[in-house]
Amino acid sequence: MVKLIQVGVGGYGSSWLSTVMESQRAQHVALVDLNLEHLKQAREITGLPDSVCFTNLEQALMNGIEADALLCIVPPAYHESVIRIGVSAGMHILSEKPIAHTIQSAHQILQRFNKTDRIFMIAQKARFHPWVRRFRQIVNSGQLGQISHVTHYFRAPYYSWGEFRHQMQDPLYIEMSIHHFDLLRALLGCDPVQVWSTSWNTPYSTFAGDITGVAHFVMDNGWPITYHADAIASGDMTDWYGEIRAVGEDGTLTMIYPELYIAKKGANHTDRQAPQEFIMKVSNPQEGQLVALYEFLDAIKENRTPESSGQDNLKSLAMVFGAIDASRDQEFKQIDDYLL
Numbered sequence: 001m002v003k004l005i006q007v008g009v010g011g012y013g014s015s016w017l018s019t020v021m022e023s024q025r026a027q028h029v030a031l032v033d034l035n036l037e038h039l040k041q042a043r044e045i046t047g048l049p050d051s052v053c054f055t056n057l058e059q060a061l062m063n064g065i066e067a068d069a070l071l072c073i074v075p076p077a078y079h080e081s082v083i084r085i086g087v088s089a090g091m092h093i094l095s096e097k098p099i100a101h102t103i104q105s106a107h108q109i110l111q112r113f114n115k116t117d118r119i120f121m122i123a124q125k126a127r128f129h130p131w132v133r134r135f136r137q138i139v140n141s142g143q144l145g146q147i148s149h150v151t152h153y154f155r156a157p158y159y160s161w162g163e164f165r166h167q168m169q170d171p172l173y174i175e176m177s178i179h180h181f182d183l184l185r186a187l188l189g190c191d192p193v194q195v196w197s198t199s200w201n202t203p204y205s206t207f208a209g210d211i212t213g214v215a216h217f218v219m220d221n222g223w224p225i226t227y228h229a230d231a232i233a234s235g236d237m238t239d240w241y242g243e244i245r246a247v248g249e250d251g252t253l254t255m256i257y258p259e260l261y262i263a264k265k266g267a268n269h270t271d272r273q274a275p276q277e278f279i280m281k282v283s284n285p286q287e288g289q290l291v292a293l294y295e296f297l298d299a300i301k302e303n304r305t306p307e308s309s310g311q312d313n314l315k316s317l318a319m320v321f322g323a324i325d326a327s328r329d330q331e332f333k334q335i336d337d338y339l340l
């Protein structure tokens, strides 16, 4: 059993409480949250006593709590302060995305780990699904002929989406698109080289920062990706993953939840529906949370770098901050400039 301190038990943290319990390979030894009401609810869910619930992490450590690892599920602007204390206390860290709210803060976090042998992993629940591996295998197999480009469209009605997201800059890219950018790297098995973008806030937005955006990436194997996301959409919505198409000479590998299929060459203006080859069902994204936790626990046990380590995830975060800067400056940005 790996002993965990979970920092942040309200909001999305509540889903982690049950995932840790379900894992049967990790156990909470303390819970930390600024909000007493959230702590009380978490106590009821976990059955932990009041004596191991704290309003800040330092207090937990001063009270003699000993843990192997820390789960960081607080808003991104607080990741660095929480992770800094955890790593100084010798813990492995599993943190929610994004690594941090700025690229500078992400670099500072990673530099702390470079001086230790502790594991730092980002829980990107989308990349751990069997359909993602299958997509990567097909797109790289030659089965679709030569690949031309990839499109990724996302539409969601997030009119009310957790208070901090309504106040921050660039909530779309920092809070949502990080999932999609990391997923694209996992789906395609290649990494980004450059990005151009434009983002904007809709006139009817409930957000202070940009909630709609278009980004264009070029990957290191030359594949272009067009990404279009609107998190305050009207009309038809996509699933949380979005709709993803890898367009090849002989067919388009298509993911429209809950199916992965190849739409084969052969449709035309009269017969617009392409012949379909069903590949597999696509699993619910939330199921990836437990798989991500197991990857973290295995990496601790085997003393190895996990998939989605902080260092690897920096490439996904570079797509986020590259896109934000490209939109602001209206020029292509090089992804390398955002890496350590």
Ligand SMILES: NC(=O)c1ccc[n+]([C@@H]2O[C@H](COP(=O)([O-])OP(=O)(O)OC[C@H]3O[C@@H](n4cnc5c(N)ncnc54)[C@H](O)[C@@H]3O)[C@@H](O)[C@H]2O)c1
Binding pocket: 007, 008, 009, 010, 011, 012, 013, 032, 033, 034, 035, 038, 055, 056, 057, 073, 074, 075, 076, 078, 082, 096, 097, 098, 123, 125, 162, 163, 164, 175
């Ligand atoms: N993977 C996903 O699908 C997914 C979904 C939602 C949120 N998230 C991520 O989870 C993290 C938390 O987001 P959320 O939606 O739960 O936020 P939230 O604001 O709803 O909840 C955050 C919780 O952390 C507590 N908190 C805040 N700062 C703290 C601190 N310094 N110390 C202790 N407790 C603190 C708050 O009281 C609250 O209970 C973010 O990084 C977010 O991006 C991921």
